[in-house]
Amino acid sequence: MNFSEIKEINSLGRNIFSIRFNALEEAMPGQFLMIWVPGIKEVPMSISSMDNGFEITFKVYGEATKKLSEMNVGDRIFYRGPYGKPYPEPVGKTAYVAGGTGLASLKPLINKHGGDVYIGARTKDELFLLDSNFHISTDDGSMGFQGNVVDLFLSIGKVYDTIYVCGPEIMMKNFYDRAGRKYGKNVYFSLERLMKCGIGICDSCSINGFRVCRDGPVFSYDEISMMDEFGVKRRTESGKIELMIKR
Amino acid sequence: MNFSEIKEINSLGRNIFSIRFNALEEAMPGQFLMIWVPGIKEVPMSISSMDNGFEITFKVYGEATKKLSEMNVGDRIFYRGPYGKPYPEPVGKTAYVAGGTGLASLKPLINKHGGDVYIGARTKDELFLLDSNFHISTDDGSMGFQGNVVDLFLSIGKVYDTIYVCGPEIMMKNFYDRAGRKYGKNVYFSLERLMKCGIGICDSCSINGFRVCRDGPVFSYDEISMMDEFGVKRRTESGKIELMIKR
Amino acid sequence: MVSISTRVGKRKIEEPVMLASGILDETSGSILRSLESGAGISVTKSIGTEERKGYSTPIVSVIKTGMLNAVGLANPGIDAFLEEFTEVEKKDRIAVSIFGKDSEEFSYLAKRVEEAGFGIVELNLSCPHVQGFGSEVGQDPELVEDIIAEIRGKTNLQIWAKLTPNVTDLIEIARAAEKADAYVLINTLKATGVDIYSRNFLLSNKIGGYSGPGIKPVALRAVYDVFRETGKDIIGVGGISDWSDAIEFFLLGAKAVQVGTGIYYEDYAIFRKINEGISNYLEQEKFSSLDEIIGLMVRK
Amino acid sequence: MVSISTRVGKRKIEEPVMLASGILDETSGSILRSLESGAGISVTKSIGTEERKGYSTPIVSVIKTGMLNAVGLANPGIDAFLEEFTEVEKKDRIAVSIFGKDSEEFSYLAKRVEEAGFGIVELNLSCPHVQGFGSEVGQDPELVEDIIAEIRGKTNLQIWAKLTPNVTDLIEIARAAEKADAYVLINTLKATGVDIYSRNFLLSNKIGGYSGPGIKPVALRAVYDVFRETGKDIIGVGGISDWSDAIEFFLLGAKAVQVGTGIYYEDYAIFRKINEGISNYLEQEKFSSLDEIIGLMVRK
Numbered sequence A, B: 001m002n003f004s005e006i007k008e009i010n011s012l013g014r015n016i017f018s019i020r021f022n023a024l025e026e027a028m029p030g031q032f033l034m035i036w037v038p039g040i041k042e043v044p045m046s047i048s049s050m051d052n053g054f055e056i057t058f059k060v061y062g063e064a065t066k067k068l069s070e071m072n073v074g075d076r077i078f079y080r081g082p083y084g085k086p087y088p089e090p091v092g093k094t095a096y097v098a099g100g101t102g103l104a105s106l107k108p109l110i111n112k113h114g115g116d117v118y119i120g121a122r123t124k125d126e127l128f129l130l131d132s133n134f135h136i137s138t139d140d141g142s143m144g145f146q147g148n149v150v151d152l153f154l155s156i157g158k159v160y161d162t163i164y165v166c167g168p169e170i171m172m173k174n175f176y177d178r179a180g181r182k183y184g185k186n187v188y189f190s191l192e193r194l195m196k197c198g199i200g201i202c203d204s205c206s207i208n209g210f211r212v213c214r215d216g217p218v219f220s221y222d223e224i225s226m227m228d229e230f231g232v233k234r235r236t237e238s239g240k241i242e243l244m245i246k247r
Numbered sequence C, D: 001m002v003s004i005s006t007r008v009g010k011r012k013i014e015e016p017v018m019l020a021s022g023i024l025d026e027t028s029g030s031i032l033r034s035l036e037s038g039a040g041i042s043v044t045k046s047i048g049t050e051e052r053k054g055y056s057t058p059i060v061s062v063i064k065t066g067m068l069n070a071v072g073l074a075n076p077g078i079d080a081f082l083e084e085f086t087e088v089e090k091k092d093r094i095a096v097s098i099f100g101k102d103s104e105e106f107s108y109l110a111k112r113v114e115e116a117g118f119g120i121v122e123l124n125l126s127c128p129h130v131q132g133f134g135s136e137v138g139q140d141p142e143l144v145e146d147i148i149a150e151i152r153g154k155t156n157l158q159i160w161a162k163l164t165p166n167v168t169d170l171i172e173i174a175r176a177a178e179k180a181d182a183y184v185l186i187n188t189l190k191a192t193g194v195d196i197y198s199r200n201f202l203l204s205n206k207i208g209g210y211s212g213p214g215i216k217p218v219a220l221r222a223v224y225d226v227f228r229e230t231g232k233d234i235i236g237v238g239g240i241s242d243w244s245d246a247i248e249f250f251l252l253g254a255k256a257v258q259v260g261t262g263i264y265y266e267d268y269a270i271f272r273k274i275n276e277g278i279s280n281y282l283e284q285e286k287f288s289s290l291d292e293i294i295g296l297m298v299r300k
């Protein structure tokens, strides 16, 4: 277990925060940390910047993220990692398609390589880290295109050589079904699944024999094509398989 | 535990043998190995050459050395080490004073740096690795000077800048008492004591808080001067302290 | 290549390296992946009568000499488990691990397992961190005897009894389990770990099971003791991370081995690497089959 | 420097790191050397009524995760031992470890130790590899209770009871030993090791005790369990090789620690290094004394 002192903590939008801390480890875009909130729990978080220490960017959902959001500069943040396979380097014209906090995972790649960014959220307040030339969608139309980010992407209709997709699995499945085949080999999806160990031994994040934590979280279109559970079924904490419901 | 195939095995004198085997480890003159004869026991042995693999040179005393003497080229020899502190490099005119198999420990140094060699044994048949310009003594006068090697050394009366002494403790004590002070700082003694672990934790080789296996086996004159047990008392296998009897 | 096939109880097994219970064996996809990666048999996560969420994270912690875990017997329950596995092939190479609090629960689970088409049941008499289950059951010789007798009476399954090393007298427990077809030795050691900067336990459950390289010396001793005393079939497990570790278990009497934590170090490649390493060792040391070395150091 | 002094039973101890029994403590010269190197107290090798040669070599084997040993309770016997120590100074910082087969032997040895001017006796109820002694005694609660009562009745010594982790129920044994002034937890784990190229055991005695980093998780658990259940003074031992290991033991309730195998890795410098590390940690973490962290994770 490593720890570091928090150097910076920012509120980026409704219930969205980022925390920056020093770190000696090297990381690559797409990798994640297991952030430990002692006494509460340990949760996976994408590294949203690895340029000047590490940064995580998260939305407050429950206990762990709540506690993190209440931390102060100088407090200790506990973590292990980085874990997981990074995004491959982009080739040619590049697009990033993000749903909600999925942007956190894509951010280092965007900063490094540039390209077109499509970002969707339920509502304006949940958008963060926006840049003036991002393509934006909100479910409620409170900002940008009304609808989901896949609709937005298709409506603009530009053609790309490399596409990175990160967001809720249902949204990614939507992208996979409607735009995936067209771009085939060059689409990469970063998955989020319930994770307990983060290091590839507990099987809680597995989808058709692929471990999101160790074989992923970034998967190619071809790998995703081998996962008949993708966007359809998920596992609960007990390991029970159930139909995914749109949340 | 390491092992290696025996490359060479030679009979050097009455009950005296040398075994050469490949080794990947580095060693320095004065260091020793723990040689394991599975099913029998493990015994410490000086490395008598480290130029082309390792070589040990030993006299058959009991079970372990008997078994070793009966081994064949191609057989496996098991060992761990090298252990212990090496001899410091010689300065100026150098003498080596060896009793019996003590020569084994000094041999790599002699080969590397040259100098005058004084070697003593009970009788002619127990002498080995002789070179025509060695000064030789035997207790029974069957070869060379009649008497012990310290008598021989003193009788020749040459003066040296560095002296290395290795042999039975009684002989080294004799040297220490009669010639040690004269040469002071530049005399080094390599001790042999009952050793069980070889790595400095069991205390069976300790003499006044110095562990022969880890703090030695090579000790300076000044260190030896701090050991009131040197040449006087020894430990049995139980750790019991007893007066040393001349053997 | 020298043959490395072995036999445990009535089962011939082509590759003597198995996937241990609890590691990457909750989902059918992962079970199949381990089988395709060279595991002779894969043991499922331990399944109980009811769904259990397990403990909250952290449930594992990698430490210098191995790993601590307190997963808390998370499992979907026998119904959901069997449903997921209905269509799964290679059932003959899957052993189902089950846990319960008494012989009734165990035999109920075993019957369900048999009905679903599996042939081997592994009894978790040894998980050290859940009250009322695992080692709390496995430390009671009468209960152990009872459980095995019940399953024996009610099914034709091959029964593997996985025992806990956290006892004063392992032989007593082994004797109580002697109606089983094989022993699986060992489960994790009861242990804990501390983070000195948060001054918290490394696991949410505080106490957990210790696995990996650090427990191998204890596992080897358990295999040696039980083999010497009972001569029965043993599957060795605990700290195996390469082929030479496996050989050590064979020499002391294990007929097969299981690998858990080793996967963390070597990933799925570990199965093939160990299989190949065993075969190379046998060839190099001039043995003509794995059988020749099983128990070699105990027999002689 | 923040004070690191501690108290075990009635004894105030300046440095909380002690030399564990059996490592460099057979000869008086070595005992003194450890005291001069920063050990607060040094415990002697276990001494019995009679001289014992111990087992033949190999008696120790360094393995990846620690060390295996089966020294076989080699010791000069109480007479020769006391004779060697007659003139030795610093007796107040030497604890004498004794072993015997029953309360008679133990109390005889304890009386001799007291007469010779020592103040602390450590009872080896836990060595795992000699028949009739050590853990065979220490696994029997009645015998343990009896031994301690006898010594208590016949001497004024501080009594430290060193227990074995090789039991089903450590708490039961701890309760049996509760008349002792402190518990010493833990002795080595029963274990074995194999050399696959000679196909021999690593130790001449085959079975030995496992010490070093690999047993720390088990030792921590023992300290935690016993401290939580009894609240009594505990000396933690098992796998400590640096100051952070020591802190872990303190946080779980140990009032002092012992170091054995760690000396193999760090040599005599280990005592000062750990003492300094503890002091630095306390300062950095803003504690004003060692006391403040003892049992901190159990109390809260």
Ligand SMILES: Cc1cc2nc3c(=O)[nH]c(=O)nc-3n(C[C@H](O)[C@H](O)[C@H](O)COP(=O)(O)OP(=O)(O)OC[C@H]3O[C@@H](n4cnc5c(N)ncnc54)[C@H](O)[C@@H]3O)c2cc1C
Residues within 6 Å of the ligand: A032, A041, A043, A044, A045, A046, A047, A056, A057, A058, A059, A060, A061, A062, A063, A064, A065, A066, A101, A104, A105, A191, A192, A193, A194, A195, A217
């Ligand atoms: C590889 C990976 C990377 C991740 N990276 C990030 C990241 O960069 N930023 C981030 O905010 N989160 C990220 N997550 C999700 C993050 O782990 C959860 O937000 C976290 O576990 C929530 O913990 P909690 O205790 O605050 O909430 P919990 O108590 O666990 O959850 C409270 C409620 O919120 C729901 N919930 C929790 N997480 C999500 C989610 N991500 N989406 C929708 N509903 C959710 C739960 O189902 C539950 O109903 C990542 C997850 C994975 C697997």
Ligand SMILES: Cc1cc2nc3c(=O)[nH]c(=O)nc-3n(C[C@H](O)[C@H](O)[C@H](O)COP(=O)(O)OP(=O)(O)OC[C@H]3O[C@@H](n4cnc5c(N)ncnc54)[C@H](O)[C@@H]3O)c2cc1C
Residues within 6 Å of the ligand: B032, B041, B043, B044, B045, B046, B047, B056, B057, B058, B059, B060, B061, B062, B063, B064, B065, B066, B101, B104, B105, B191, B192, B193, B194, B195, B217, B247
């Ligand atoms: C650091 C060190 C280096 C050593 N290097 C060498 C070496 O290079 N060559 C070598 O031959 N020996 C060397 N020895 C001694 C060697 O370890 C013993 O010869 C060996 O232990 C004998 O084992 P054994 O089983 O054959 O005889 P044992 O059964 O142990 O002994 C049989 C009898 O011989 C006596 N004996 C054993 N060793 C000696 C000895 N060295 N001198 C006098 N009597 C002895 C014993 O006391 C006993 O009475 C060294 C010892 C040490 C501590």
Ligand SMILES: Cc1cc2nc3c(=O)[nH]c(=O)nc-3n(C[C@H](O)[C@H](O)[C@H](O)COP(=O)(O)O)c2cc1C
Residues within 6 Å of the ligand: A201, A202, C020, C021, C022, C023, C045, C046, C060, C067, C069, C071, C073, C097, C124, C127, C162, C186, C187, C188, C209, C210, C211, C212, C213, C215, C237, C238, C239, C240, C258, C259, C260, C261, C262
């Ligand atoms: C994360 C994890 C979960 C485990 N779950 C179970 C389990 O459900 N049932 C069981 O019998 N053993 C379980 N075990 C124990 C292993 O099967 C195995 O006995 C132990 O880890 C020692 O082997 P290893 O060192 O190869 O991991 C688990 C071990 C780990 C590390």
Ligand SMILES: Cc1cc2nc3c(=O)[nH]c(=O)nc-3n(C[C@H](O)[C@H](O)[C@H](O)COP(=O)(O)O)c2cc1C
Residues within 6 Å of the ligand: B201, B202, D020, D021, D022, D023, D045, D046, D060, D067, D069, D071, D073, D097, D124, D126, D127, D162, D186, D187, D188, D210, D211, D212, D213, D215, D237, D238, D239, D240, D258, D259, D260, D261, D262
């Ligand atoms: C070589 C060796 C000899 C030991 N001898 C004894 C002994 O005589 N009496 C005893 O109580 N414990 C003995 N022990 C156990 C240690 O005192 C200690 O409890 C154990 O090694 C765990 O601590 P460590 O990991 O720091 O070594 C011995 C340990 C070793 C390694």
Ligand code: FES
Residues within 6 Å of the ligand: A194, A195, A196, A197, A198, A199, A200, A201, A202, A203, A204, A205, A206, A211, A212, A213, A214
């Ligand atoms: S989180 Fe445990 S295997 Fe991925």
Ligand code: FES
Residues within 6 Å of the ligand: B194, B195, B196, B197, B198, B199, B200, B201, B202, B203, B204, B205, B206, B211, B212, B213, B214
């Ligand atoms: S032989 Fe064990 S300390 Fe030297």
